[in-house]
Amino acid sequence: MSTRILALESSCDETACAVVIDGRRLLASSVASQMEIHARYGGVFPEVASRQHVLSLVPVVRQTLQKARLSLDEMDAIAVTRGPGLAGSLVVGLNAAKGLALASSKPLLGINHLEGHLYSAWIAAFPADPPPYFPLIALLVSGGHTELILMTDHLTYCRLGGTRDDAAGEAFDKVARLLGLPYPGGPAIEQAAAGGDPQAFALPRAWLKGSWDFSFSGLKTAVLRLVRQLEKEGKPLPVADLAASFQAAVVEVLVGKTLQAARQFQVRQILVAGGVSANQALRAAIRAQDDFPVRIPPLGLCTDNAAMIAAAAHFRYLSGQRDPLDIEIRPSWPLT
Numbered sequence: 001m002s003t004r005i006l007a008l009e010s011s012c013d014e015t016a017c018a019v020v021i022d023g024r025r026l027l028a029s030s031v032a033s034q035m036e037i038h039a040r041y042g043g044v045f046p047e048v049a050s051r052q053h054v055l056s057l058v059p060v061v062r063q064t065l066q067k068a069r070l071s072l073d074e075m076d077a078i079a080v081t082r083g084p085g086l087a088g089s090l091v092v093g094l095n096a097a098k099g100l101a102l103a104s105s106k107p108l109l110g111i112n113h114l115e116g117h118l119y120s121a122w123i124a125a126f127p128a129d130p131p132p133y134f135p136l137i138a139l140l141v142s143g144g145h146t147e148l149i150l151m152t153d154h155l156t157y158c159r160l161g162g163t164r165d166d167a168a169g170e171a172f173d174k175v176a177r178l179l180g181l182p183y184p185g186g187p188a189i190e191q192a193a194a195g196g197d198p199q200a201f202a203l204p205r206a207w208l209k210g211s212w213d214f215s216f217s218g219l220k221t222a223v224l225r226l227v228r229q230l231e232k233e234g235k236p237l238p239v240a241d242l243a244a245s246f247q248a249a250v251v252e253v254l255v256g257k258t259l260q261a262a263r264q265f266q267v268r269q270i271l272v273a274g275g276v277s278a279n280q281a282l283r284a285a286i287r288a289q290d291d292f293p294v295r296i297p298p299l300g301l302c303t304d305n306a307a308m309i310a311a312a313a314h315f316r317y318l319s320g321q322r323d324p325l326d327i328e329i330r331p332s333w334p335l336t
Helices: 035-039 046-068 087-104 113-122 168-178 185-193 217-232 239-264 280-287 307-318
Strands: 004-009 014-021 025-033 077-083 108-112 136-141 146-153 156-162 269-273
Touching: 004 046, 004 087, 004 307, 014 046, 014 307, 025 046, 035 046, 046 087, 077 087, 077 113, 077 307, 087 108, 108 113, 108 307, 113 136, 113 146, 113 269, 113 307, 136 239, 146 239, 168 185, 168 217, 168 239, 185 239, 185 280, 217 239, 239 269, 239 280, 269 280
Parallel strands: 004 077, 077 108, 136 269
Antiparallel strands: 004 014, 014 025, 136 146, 146 156
């Protein structure tokens, strides 16, 4: 029998709701973006984000149910992002989900945001698409996280390594500011890099041999020094070349370490997920190799969305998870 999950996502600055059937079929999805609001601050302003979630959640839920042509009573469970994320934003979403669960007498499931990103790859772009298969190496790259994870089965994770300082997405945002590019930095740098030479500047790669960890702070500092030196010399900033060289350095390390891990652990597939997985240079580089099949969610499922939370919730629901109405947020909730 099919399971219908309605999910809410409000971990940062996107207010999202979705209905997913059996963890794979996306029936309806709505996202209220706050990007234009936060762009004026050069980053997410937590208090503003929380208030916007309060304003957006009810309309987004109504819109999603209308798209799905279903009622709340026809859901099997209500899922919501419990963490990690901004505390104020998480509280709004969790309280809304509790209200929906109480009003409909449906089970409540608190879902890890990182797990949701991984399960975005299970949502089928086409009905005949097969699901990912195990064992697999997952590269999770977003604004706050850069992690290598070994998945041997559903809901079974081994964290091999993560960032020691800046996550990849965070580094993109910081370097974008150095280059005078707008927020969010990822798309801005990708667009600028399209017209640049990725070999124009010999920027460092932190391989951290002997571990599966990542570090991008040294790369960010190298760009800062270049910018200051060029400004000191009175030269115009070659923004396109700097963006392309920076992007190439990040992509080379992400792809290189992922392939090393895939070979060592003899996996059958590579999965790339999270906001940075929308980067076309990263997608092209990881797909350029022939050793491992690669799964990357569609662009619309790379950034924060509720469909991924519903997909993960399906497997949690099947595993027997049911959460009480007094659960609390977990702003620093690790995946493992």
